[in-house]
Amino acid sequence: MNGVPYGVEFRPHPQVRVRFLDAGHILGSAIAEVRVREGGRERRLVFSGDLGQPARPIVRDPETVARADVLLVESTYGNRLHKPMDETVAELVAACDDTLGGRRGNLVVPAFALGRAQELLILLFELCEQGELSGLNVFVDSPLARKATQVTFAHLETLDPVVGRFVHAMRRRRLPFRLRFTATPEESMAINKIRSGAIVIAASGMCEAGRIRHHLRHNLAREECAILFTGFQAAGTLGRRLVDGARTARLFGEAVPVRASVHTLGGLSAHADRNALLAWLGGFRQPPAHTFVVHGEEHTAVEFAATIEAGLGWPAAAPEAGASLEC
Secondary structure, three states: OOOOOOOOOEEEEOOEEEEEEEOOOOOOOEEEEEEEEEOOEEEEEEEOOOOOOOOOOOEOOOOOOOOOOEEEEEOOEOOOOOOOHHHHHHHHHHHHHHHHHHOOOOEEEEOOOOOHHHHHHHHHHHHHHOOOOOOOEEEEOOHHHHHHHHHHHOOHHHEOHHHHHHHHHHHOOOOOOEEEEOOOHHHHHHHOOOOOOEEEEEOOOOOOOOOHHHHHHHHOOOOOOEEEEOOOOOOOOHHHHHHOOOOEEEEOOEEEEOOOEEEEOOOOOOOOEHHHHHHHHOOOOOOOOEEEEEOOOHHHHHHHHHHHHHHHOOOOEOOOOOOOOOO
């Protein structure tokens, strides 16, 4: 497998030219612009892939596309809006101040190893730079998150400038907070001896497996502690049950009472919301001849297709599985 840089055209077939553009979703996510020549005529197909929400930590904003004959655009959050970033940041600061300073407990953060863990580190870095937070003691207790962080920060040319400042400070050991990545089980278990002042970021993000379950076991029953969820919690997961107000959680065969406070940050989604999707579509110089809304639940895709037609005046459709088009 060979990587291809953004913006560099390559030919998987003599009559096909492809170029990847930054989709701003997670590290390496891409919009595919495909030009197909047949019978002396060229068609341009654009596949949005997963588009990111603008102005998020780590990755840059999605690149715009000028034109397409056929466009396939995602619709994951095509029928809703994310909470504004400034409100999300204020909630993060309040959770840290209340838990670490006010109640003098620990803040346990279930987080996905790729993307969310790195975003949290950058947010905490910026907040400490700005004087909004101070004296933090942060643990990233996930071998996978540690490796994902190394890979992410090895590609500064594709990331927001703040990431470069963070990496520079980390390498010089001049971060404005104490940061430790744990590797061994013994290091992980040692964190649970800390009774106050720790921010523990660990996988899995929905609390279904991994080291996070050990940290929940040691902190859920303590009313001075807090659990901070930063991503979507699917139905049936422990994370979802905690968000929904469960009074107990079963961990390692033991019923653990939930006395810690539970917080949810609603604005850190890596997917573009309805307005961000419409803004990206607004970058086209003229409407595509055909626009198909894909990659979303059926009702969401249908609703977003109607939103495109109403808001942009383009014909758009949510195709059924197996549908085809000749053009």
